[in-house]
Amino acid sequence: MRVLAPGGLFSVGVPDTEWPLRAYVEGDAEYFRLAREQWHPAWCDTRMHQINFHFRQGQEHKYAYDFETLERVLAKAGFVSIRRRDFDPSLDSEARRIGTLYAEGRKS
Numbered sequence: 001m002r003v004l005a006p007g008g009l010f011s012v013g014v015p016d017t018e019w020p021l022r023a024y025v026e027g028d029a030e031y032f033r034l035a036r037e038q039w040h041p042a043w044c045d046t047r048m049h050q051i052n053f054h055f056r057q058g059q060e061h062k063y064a065y066d067f068e069t070l071e072r073v074l075a076k077a078g079f080v081s082i083r084r085r086d087f088d089p090s091l092d093s094e095a096r097r098i099g100t101l102y103a104e105g106r107k108s
Contacts, residue, residue, distance in 0.1 A: 006108060008106065008107045009104055009105075010079060010107060011088075011102070013092055013096060013101065014070060015054065015057075015064070015065070015101070016065075016066075016099055016101040017055070017064035017101075018101070020035070020051055020054050021051070024047055032047055032050055034098065035053075038098075039099070040053050041053070065101060067101060070101065071103070074103065075105075078108050079106060079108065080106050080107075081106045082103060082105035083105070084102065087100070087102060
């Protein structure tokens, strides 16, 4: 069965796009330092290169999310009680702890 049963819990983690955009606008260097050290290739040598890489990561990513957008998409897909959640080591990869937006919702 490929459909989550009513009442079933859907949990997801997506790249947190609010953080790098806020860092870009506010001139906060912490995101860009981490991105250079942990995630982005050497050619990402400007803040805008880093923003562009964040959005695409090669061809792995097709869309960027903040909580408002993720919540709206989940609601339109029939989820309720949508909330942010914390990193959960039983579900989530330690390598993705930083920089990930985690959320969950129940299928109505």
